[in-house]
């Protein structure tokens with residue numbers, strides 16, 4: 147079964163939200179207190195997904211506010227060099243800073259992120275900086291949940307979603323829950339529900355869907371709730387236990403995670419989303435798209451970064467093919 151995402155537009159997908167800096171511990175397998183050097187990468191879930199999709203061949207754009215500083219210019223140059231359209235990028239004029247994420251890699255199982263997100267430029271995107279002309283040039287708009295955490299970014303996102311719906315641009319909502327940017331779970335749930343109920347595709351981990359629903363639930367309860375509204379496709383990830391896709395027509399698809407030598411666990415979600423969406427755009431069926439997402443995540447968790455490590459189509463296909471051959475001998 148397929149899910150039609152592609153339409154004849156200038157861009158396949160425009161992502162909206164944050165573009166920041168990841169500083170990943172260079173000496174890993176130790177606590178951050180003992181880490182002396184960090185390697186710099188572009189980071190931030192929505193821009194990571196744009197980077198991954200662009201690397202796989204999607205025509206991608208990005209809407210977001212960047213700080214008018216060295217980090218902002220690094221991000222802008224990096225994504226432009228990858229072929230991501232930056233027409234929708236706005237440069238902050240009020241002295242706000244680029245968000246930083248220091249990542250601690252204590253062991254492959256024990257990773258954490260220390261985020262510096264006070265007065266970050268991305269959360270100052272104004273509604274009037276979101277262009278209707280730009281959004282209508284895309285087949286799909288990818289929205290990050292974190293961008294709903296504060297005004298004026300919150301209103302900018304709500305405007306983008308409403309413009310997308312007006313112009314039949316498919317809305318993909320990546321829940322991307324980062325607790326430190328929110329005041330309360332109650333508040334998160336209200337804004338998450340507002341966008342999830344208007345989205346075509348909702349992607350998140352089981353824990354993130356619990357945040358959306360403000361309860362500890364299960365996948366059956368989630369789909370019963372969301373299919374009363376606009377969503378057509380719901381993807382629920384369960385970490386190493388694999389992931390599920392549910393369609394409004396009642397089909398359920400499942401993919402296992404592809405086991406690998408894990409270096410760190412972060413980056414899994416963004417690489418998963420970019421390859422899953424790429425596969426849908428490429429006309430693959432949903433079951434195959436789940437494999438692409440899972441294989442892509444497996445590749446990224448074995449590497450040091452989230453953005454730079456995003457795989458190519460052939461790396462993903464080789465991993466899936468190798469696993470299928472191996473399965474014959476299991």
Ligand SMILES: Nc1ncnc2c1ncn2[C@@H]1O[C@H](COP(=O)(O)OP(=O)(O)O)[C@@H](O)[C@H]1O
Nearest residue numbers: 383384385386388389403404414415440443444
């Ligand atoms: N340790 C792992 N090894 C291989 N694949 C993994 C691992 N952890 C996650 N994945 C893959 O990445 C996907 C997303 O991971 P998950 O942890 O659920 O998302 P997030 O990074 O958004 O929290 C999973 O469905 C799985 O396919």
Ligand SMILES: O=C(O)C[C@@H](O)[C@H](O)C(=O)COP(=O)(O)O
Nearest residue numbers: 189190191412413414415416452
């Ligand atoms: O999203 C951020 O601001 C930080 C990311 O760049 C970081 O690499 C990360 O946490 C990736 O998250 P995940 O893909 O959801 O694991």
